[in-house]
Amino acid sequence: MTGIGNNYQVASLSNCFVIGVDGKADSYGGIFKIDEEQVQLMKRRGGVGHDLSHIRPKGSPVKNSALTSTGLVPFMERYSNSTREVAQDGRRGALMLSVSIKHPDSEAFIDAKMTEGKVTGANVSVKLDDAFMQAAIDGKPYQQQYPIDATEPTFKKEIDASALWKKIVHNAWKSAEPGVLFWDTILRESVPDCYADLGYRTVSTNPCGEIPLCPYDSCRLLAINLYSYVVNPFRPDAYFDFDLFKKHIMLAQRIMDDIIDLELEKIERILQKIDSDPESEDVKRTERLLWQKIYKKSGQGRRTGVGITAEGDMLAALGLRYGTEEATEFSENVHRTIALHAYRSSVVLAKERGAFEIYDTEREKNNPFINRLREADPELYEEMKQFGRRNIACLTIAPTGTTSLMTQTTSGIEPVFLPVYKRRRKVNPNDTNVHVDFVDETGDSFEEYIVFHPKFVTWMEAQGYDPSKRYTQEEVDALVAKSPYFKATSNDVDWLMKVKMQGRIQKWVDHSISVTINLPNDVDEALVNRLYVEAWRSGCKGCTVYRDGSRSGVLISTKKDKKNELPPCKPPTVVETRPKILDADVVRFQNNKEKWVAFVGLLDGHPYEIFTGVLDDDEGIVLPKNVISGHIIKNTDENGNKRYDFQFENKRGYKVTIEGLSEKFNKEYWNYAKLISGVLRYRMPIEQVLKLVSSLQLDSESINTWKNGVERALKKYVTDGTVAKGRICPNCGNETLVYQEGCLICTTCGTSRCG
Structure with a gap:
């Protein structure tokens, strides 16, 4: 809601x-229409979610030149790249992609997302129905189909539900995604x-998962600071x-209802x-049509x-340990109070x-959430039947990461991450006055930078400890052990109890909880x-796990994990004496109008040398098109003269040898190839070799074109995700280029350049 009061935005x-x-x-028209709508919303600072279950599965027949469908994964990458393109120069891009398990x-x-660098601009969640969950637990088969809701699908297949469930669990353990959405619970509640028949059928969620929404609906969020209602925090008489x-x-x-009218005014201005x-x-x-639909909804x-x-700080300030039955019971009472009074206000x-x-009222009479309100406050329900309600739904619990920084509290319903931790702040590529760690x-x-949790400092002051003193790690650990945060941090809370707590709170939240x-x-x-099975059984609408170190996070523990501590880094081993035989890759490229080939000799999978020459039927190299690998053999005659041969296996299994690679080279190319092979042999990082090759100032146009071919041949050996230091994106001007599958990709604007 940053646009309130800002007439210039x-x-x-x-x-x-x-x-x-x-x-x-x-x-394609429908898919690209969603892509355009997505970026139009993001440029206005909105987070967007949409479901991909409508895209036909891979291999389905299509009536165009492709003949069969590519499936939904390529479009995940497209939507992800669109998000990264718009997330620059102050604009925000946040995206949720979901799909039905069916x-x-x-x-x-x-x-x-298991491939590093793929779909980096989106959160992904899979929508799990009760039938799948039960089949996965019971070890029974499950039917997938397309269209997913069709009574007579055009395609269907039976799968092993347990095997697919294990993959979901493994991937979440490995990389924190996908998140899971218990879709039948969401729709039922x-x-x-x-x-739904009037346009309010829920299809996906917002990027953080706390607001399941129908198409073209929107929501504004407000967070009440629970800690601020604790009187005498961290003292025996706290209440x-x-x-x-x-x-x-x-x-x-009431404020949130007023803000809807302000939002409608903002949409009119848009x-x-x-x-x-x-x-x-x-x-x-x-x-225009997009905003007209949003205005109406x-x-x-x-x-x-x-x-x-x-929530975490509220419990600690009251002397309740997060994750205990006593704390959960109190939290449930707090959220019941919120639900009853928010709905009373709406009435x-x-x-x-x-x-x-x-x-x-007739449409809602069998809704489980509405019936809970009726049981807790019959008078409220009777008034709602008589006068109606101002708002179709009222409640949510968002992550509140940025909000909690402002309030200096724990976020959402989460426990404290750590009383003392390191924090990472994303650096704007345009800001030159920052230190990148x-x-x-x-x-x-x-x-x-290192941070003391503010309410831990408040506890220290309440107990007579001086927060300004420089404490050792051992002293900090001793203080934490005395505090109500002990055994109540995100890493050591009772995780199953936390999931059950989420399920009990969820019963009093009409949307969802992130x-x-x-x-x-x-x-x-x-x-x-x-944890995932318990979340489903407890009535949670969704769940995500993050295993420490499974991917780069923003908060980092200050303690060293000795078990995972790596030995001191050693430089790569340099092999002075070349083995007689090296594995080799074959890379073809164009040098002006000539077809050329590069032979890249490999030692332990690392480029060790490179030879290049013209593909020609006369004086050049004759090589079948299907040959992509082989061996480079070094021979030395009785006079000490060296010769390099390339050997490959043909389709019939016979070894074929091309003798004297060096004899087929123009001497000028040969000298440059020797230079490049020299730095490869001494294990200069490939990205630095590419930088060196790129910087060569060559007079001949042919040699410059050859240089580009050598770069192309070597790029495939750069580890995916390696930062191209010192390289500037030609599109957005930011120094945010990384290597991915032999291509340079800008992580700011999504521009890619291969070859």
Whole structure:
């Protein structure tokens, strides 16, 4: 909601959007329409989610030149790249991609992010139905089909549910994705889905997963700081001020309803801006229709997202240890209070301003969430039947990462990460006055600094400890052991109890809860399996796990893990004497109008030498097109003269030898090849060799073209994710290029260059 009061920023106030296409949407037109809508929302600072279950599975027949469908994974990469393109120069890109487990390509979706550098611009979650979960637990088969909701699908297959479930668990353990969405629970509990036939059928979630939404609906988020209602925190007489809390919930719901009207005004300004833009109507049509749909849905349902932050600090300040039954019972009472008073406020608003326009008490009478409210407060339910409700749904619990930095508390319903930790702050590529301490696998840069959790400092002060004193790690550990944060951090809380706590709180939240279960590095996959199954059984709507070190995070423990500590780094071994026979790869390239070939000799899989020559039927090298590897053999005659031969195996299994590679080279090329082979032999990093080759100042146009071919031949040996230091993206001008599958990819704008 950063746009409130800012008349110079034509942006939405909504944090979350979900988009989609009505009816069939598996054509290129439908797929690209979603892509355009996605970036149009992101440029207005919105996070976007959409579902891919509508895309036909890989291998399906299509009526175009491709003949068969590519499946959904290539489009994951497209949507991801669009997010990274828009996430620059102050704009934000946040994306959630989901797919039903019933989709035949769901396994490929689950594996898509296991390749480093792939789909880096999106969170991915798989939608699991109850039938799949039961089949996975019971070891029974499960049917996948397309279309997923069809009574007579065009394609179906039976799979081993247990095997696919194990893959979900393994990938989550390995890389923290995919997240899981328990889709039947979401639909069953969803109040807006009582109006599914009127356009409120939930299809996906926002990027963090706390707001399941129908297409073209949006939501704005507000977080109430639970810690601020603890009187005398960290003292024996501490208590929670429920009276003040109830008043503020009523006000919070009223504020959120007011903000919907401000949002509608903002959308009107966006539409005016579109009208005034100089582009043709054809260019502007998609963006205009997009915002018109959002305007209608926002005004019709008036959805709000009242939530909380600082659950962990609230419990600690009351002397309750996170994860215990006593703490969970208290939290459940807090969230029941929020639900009852937010809905009471919405009923009061309906009396004053009118109910949301499609409210129908008959549609909602069998909804489990509404029935919980009726049992807890029959009077509230009777008033809601009489006057209606102002908002179709009211509640959520977001991650509140940035909000918790402002409130200096724990985030969402999470426990404290650590009382003392390192934090990483992402560095803007345009900011030159920062110190970069860490670069992740996609090339994003971060600054690191040590932080004491603010409420741990408050506890220290309450107990008479001096926070300004310089403590040793041992002294800090001793203090933590005395505090209410002991055994209540994200790494050592009772994880199963935490999942059960989430399920009990979820019963009083009409949308969803964004939660990550933080686990230490040494846990096994069996624990992840138990946590996910317990989350499903406990009534959670979704769940994500993060195993420490499974991917680059923002918060880092200050303690060293001696078990995982690596030995001192040694330089790569240099082999002075070349073995007689080396494995070799063959790389073909164009040098002006001539076809050339490079033979790259490999030692332990690392480039050791390179030979190049013309592919020719006369004086050059004769080599069948199917040959991509072989051996380079070094021979020395009785006079000490050296000769390098290339040997390969033909289709019939016979060895064929091309003798005297060096005799086929122009001497000028040979000298440069010797230079490059020399630095390869002494194990200069490949990315530095490429930098050296690129910097060669050569007079001849032919030799410069040859140089480009050598670069192309060597790029394939650069480890994926390696940062191209000192290289500038030609498109956006940022120094954020990384090597990926032999190509240079900009992690800022998505530009790629191969060859």
